[in-house]
Amino acid sequence: MPSVPNPLVLPTVPLPLLTVDIVRMMNLSELGDAAAFLRRNTADPLLQPPVFDGKKRCWVHDWKNAYVEAEVKESDADGKVIVETSDGESLRIKEDKLQWMNPVELEMVEDLSMLLHLNEASVLHTLKRRYDQWMIYTYSGIFCVAMNPYKWLPVYQKEVMAAYQRKRRSEAPPHIFAVADSALQDMLRSGENQSILFTGESGAGKTVNTKLTIQYFATMAAISETQKKLGKLIRMHFGTRGTVSSADIQIYYLEKSRVVYQQPGERNYHIFYQILSGKQELRDMLLVSTNLSNFHICSCGEVAVESLEDTEGFLATEKAIHILGFLPEEKFECYKIIGAIMHIGNLKFRQNSREEQLEVDGTENADKAASLMGIHSSELVKGLIYPRIKVKNEYVTRCQNVQQVTYAVGALSKSIYERMFKWLVARMNQLLDAKLPSHFFIAILDITGFEILDYNSLEQLCINLTNEKLQQFFNQYMFILEQEEYKKEGLEWIAIDYGLDFQACIDLIEKPMGILSILEEECMFSKATDKTFEIKLFDNHFGKSPYFQKPTSAEEKYEVHFEVAHYAGVVPYNISGWLEKNKDNLNEAVVALLQKSSNKVLASLFTNNFLSGSGVLDPFLVLQQLRSNGVLEGIRVCCEGFPGRMLYDDFKQRYCILNPRKFSKSEFVSSRKAAEEILGFLTIDHSQYQCGVTKVFLKLRILDQLEERRDEKISKVFTLFQARARGKLMRITFQKILEERDALVLIQENIRAFMAVKNWPWMRLFFKIKPLAKSVGGGEERAGLKEEFAQLHKALENLESQREELKTKQVSLVQEKNDLLVKLQAVQEGEHPNRLDPKNPVYAEETSPSVIVNGFSERLQASHIQKIRPHSENLVGSHARSVTVHLALVNSH
Secondary structure (H helix, E strand, C coil), X not given: CCCCCCCCECCCCCCXXXXXXXXXXXCHHHHHHHHHHCCCCCCCHHHCCCCCCXXXXXXXXXXXXXXXXXXXXXXXXXXXXXXXXXXXXEEEEEHHHCEECCCHHHCCCCEHHHCCCCCHHHHHHHHHHHHHCCCCEEEECCEEEECCCCCCCCCCCHHHHHHCCCCCCCCCCCCHHHHHHHHHHHHHHHCCCEEEEECCECCCCHHHHHHHHHHHHHCCCCCCCCCCCEXXXXXXXXXXXXXXXXXXXEEEEECHHHHCCCCCCCCCCHHHHHHHCCCHHHHHHHCCCCCHXXXXXXXXXXXXXXXXXXXXXXXXXXXXXXXXXXXXXXXHHHHHHHHHHHHHCCCCEEECCCCXXXXXXXXXXXXXXXXXXXXXXXXXXXXXXXXXXXXXXXXXXXXXXXXXXXXXXXXXXHHHXXXXXXXXXXXXXXXXXXXXXXXXXXXXXXXXXXXCCCCCCHHHHHHHHHHHHHHHHHHHHHHHHHHHHHHHCCCCCCCXXXXXXXXXXXXXXHCCCCHHHHHHHHHCCCCCCHHHHHHHHHHHHCCCCCCEECCCCCCCCCCCCEEEEECCEEEEECCCCHHHHHHCCCCHHHHHHHHCCCCHHHHHHCCCCCCCCCCCCCHHHHHHHHHHCCHHHHHHHHHHCCCEEEEHHHHHHHHHHHCHHHCCCCCCCCHHHHHHHHHHHCCCXXXXXXXXXXXXXXXXXXXXXXXHHHHHHHHHHHHHHHHHHHHHHHHHHHHHHHHHHHHHHHHHHHHHHHHHHCCCHHHHHHHHHCCHHHHHHHHHHHHHHHHHHHHHHHHHHHHHHHHHHHHHHHHHHHHHHHHHHHHHHHHHHHCCCCCCCCCCHHHHHHCCHHHHHHHHHHHHHHHHHHHHHHHHXXXXXXXXXXXXXXXXXXXXX
């Protein structure tokens, strides 16, 4: 029967708007064929609601359908009413047992928090009505409930994914894509990492929705209807602009026991069946056939799933390996490991009657397994039958019985598969790391759902403990911490105890001397058995913890040793084989042998559900999950509490744009006062928000209303800014066009004027005489040159006369020189004895001929220069050629 996963928990989710009239609804044409599966067309006149009497219509308990419609006929004085059910049955029940019905127009509501009467029957009815129309997604406050349709619906195409991008939650119908987009937009807006949590029972569709979320983020994913007992955390890393930069996967739980044993109705991991349905050359390489009955680990459970085609699954696996970039040799070595596990599962051992020792029952399977693993067959068999154990400082060989060897073979198969699986995940993380900058991530948690099977063993206890702790975290975060923050911030709030504390059950399992602690303790004793383990459990917990109980029913299909009251129900457990499962010891001799394997991948590994049907809804199963997962309580907290909250500083900074005139930069306004003034300016009812010590708390949908108004305001501001900018640019462009136009007009006017006078006779005459104007001007230039020549000629004559005068003076100076020489000679002959003494240095210096001649020459030159200087200055001012002549005349002297 179909089940419903628990709500998807988001740290921050945009909430629907408070008033419907301002909601921008998505155009259903954007969704294409998926529109009919996501939102009802309210414009259809056939869907108009009938007349409804809210004071009479109600729900009453029913043993068959959980709840049935009824109408109140009359009331008694003792507080009881008589109702008539839709089946025509008349009942007399207490009035407080009635659950009032919502108006018909709300029975297909997209958000359960908008129900007028919030009760179990109304929530169940709404989910059923939507499920009947294949509308599998429904909001419940800030969460989302997904109903598993058990068939593929056309609501995941690329056009649907594109339609949900950057859409507000109030605009688009409920969808897993809306949840993913909300997380992405919140990450970009707040700059904080986000988480998406999928919870629910096994088979509720958590893994499929996880893949759809990854597909939305990465726009690529291989969707397949495979149900795995695997717990994993997928982190999608993003850059500052919201683009995917890389991804990684963390594995928390792998049900490795399924490799050797499967529950009724389950089968082994899909890869075994895909290989047997794959290519013939691959089967020949792995030494396997298509007959499933030839392999024990593939035929002890369900061998086929109706919704799966193993051949197509093998092709999808091959394609995924190729896309991820695995090397061909890595792929084939992994295939060989899978084939070896299938052959190891066929190993059988028997007691040798003569020597009372074990021996392998046929060597064919051992030879095939050893060949695929790249080791020797004889060493593999010897290591399994005669393992070497270390005692103090030496190794000894231990003999084992058939049961012990069988456990050892199973432990080896599980260990090889688990290590190979983790190796594949590690290689995928390497290949998915694009080495791009990562600033944020969105974490997507997908774990195995709660399990209550006919036979519940250690694996089911671990799975249920994980779900118990996850549900406890959800309740603590949603119900307890939420109310504590209200109290801390001083909000007017009456504390509500929802009775959803499961810590005592968690302590029963994992606290010191709990179930797992006692199991670990028993595994340390060599003589411990399942019976001693059971006795110790009852000695420590029976009668001391209300969650640990004796088996209550003797009609169980399998033996039950004890029961645990989990949040989802009482689960009977069988402890057979728990000690061996918990030990899961590996044979050291076989491990050492595998470390030397020629299969490089294998060597590196050891180096230092239930049947379901489409379109069928079990109301009791759905109701039980709604109760156990706290969906109704979560909706009540969302409706009655204040899920939206922001620090005053953040609120002022983000929403002050809604009233900018109130907050000028020159005037300081405290953040709290600013928040109160903004909310008062927007005329929001005071009951819809409260102001705490450091934060403002908002009712459901108010935060989204503020975001809507802020977006509208920003849109107006940017529109005005763009209009101003475009106006300025257009004015500049227009002014340039005007200037170009004026220039063109002026050029055109001149060209037209020229073309008009070009052939005018007077203009042609002007063109002809224009060159002669230059020759007329040449006569004036020649007259100037003649005048200059006359001046130069006159200057030359003056210089000639001066030269003659200088020549005459030179003659007189020469005569004077000769007279001086005569006088000098006379002085030399008759002067003062001391002064005229030739030995006197003064006499020798003064009477030196060179001194006398030089003195005369200096006086002559100074006289000459003083006379010709005025003439040379006049000549330099008049023309450069006169200077040349003057210098030439001087040099001639």
